Amino acid sequence: MKKMPFSSRSTLNKPSIRRAAIGVVAFASAAVLLAGCSTGTSSATASSKIRIVDIAALITDSFFITGECGAKDAAAKYGASLTFEGPTGNSATDEIKAFAAAAATDPNAMLVAPFSNTGFSTTVGPLMKKGVPVWATGQSLTPADAYGTTITNYLEASKPLEQIIGTLSKGTGTVGLIADTTGNTTDSDRYTQLVPALEKDYPGLKVLAPQYAQNSTSIAATDTAALIQGNPNMSVIYATSGPEAVGAASAIKAAGDTKKISLVSFDSSPDQITLLKNGQLAATVGQSPYEGSYIAVQQVIKYLKAHPGSTKAVPATAALTATPTYLLTPQNVNTATAKKYQYFTSCS
Secondary structure, eight states, rough: OOOOGGGGGGGGGHHHHHIIIHHHHHHHHHHTTTTTTTOSSSSSHHHHHHHHEEEOTTSSSHHHHHHHHHHHHHHHHOOOOOOOOOOSSOHHHHHHHHHHHHHTTOOOOOEEEOOOTTOOOHHHHHHTTTTOOOESSSOOOOSSOEEEEEEEOOOHHHHHHHHHHHHHTOOOOEEEEESSSTTTTHHHTTTHHHHHHHHHTTTTTTEEEOOOOOOOOOHHHHHHHHHHHTTTTTTEEEEHHHHHHHHHHHHHHHOTTTTTTTTEEEEEOOHHHHHHTTSSOSEEEEEEEEEHHHHHHHHHHHHHHHHHOSSSSOOOOOOOEEEOEEEEEETTTTTTHTTTTTOSSSOO
């Protein structure tokens, strides 16, 4: 995944500032969820032998790196060890293989941030039956085999974009949609309700069918260039994740249409923050991967402490724990609140 320079994030890399900016949200939410996590013997003693493996969908992506930071901070606080693993390419198959390989090392608990919500049924279920809690982050599993799930309410989070798109387009012209992959519900939830709402509330808008860029900046740029060329009345382009937004921005700039075509997106990678500050991105929805993974680690540690040495099946649930989002704009991007929703490229 190509990354643009982002020199302004250096202060957020410092652990103390990072925890102040993002961790405070996690600590506040988790206090209610995890009251009693330190019961029994001390946290360090009770958790000293707990080994957790966190499998990300793409370990080079800033969203998943931010989740890694939350997971590692929680593990450090409660005396557990945590390793962060996963593919370096955009491959659901490779992530499933990475999960299976890690599961074979007999960890005490696992986290997974799945690209495919249907690809883990043969691995998560057997682990849970052996007494190993598995927590999903960022996406739910089908079937609902996990002990719990922390996830953005994507349908709600995309709603503010309707008003933004309506305002930017003035209710006329064509809206282009650059999405990730077909069948990816995490991605499609970001536009399946948004598109009908736009068509209902702004009948003068024409919303095009999604173009699938497969999490690739270069494919997104190519798709966007084709949309611009084929639709001279294009007013807004909506990119559903970071690489799509970066590719779309480059195509809009190359076409010389930065004043005519507005760009909005989902996620808040360092590249997207740069685009916001440069005026190339009108708005984007930031998520809380740090909080989602922090809570996940707390929850599996709480379970293990309550069931020491148990080999009984861990109860699975379809219940979801929603994590907050925030609409970032060029006007608020430098505020303290906005910085809580901006992703990292490292945990140092």
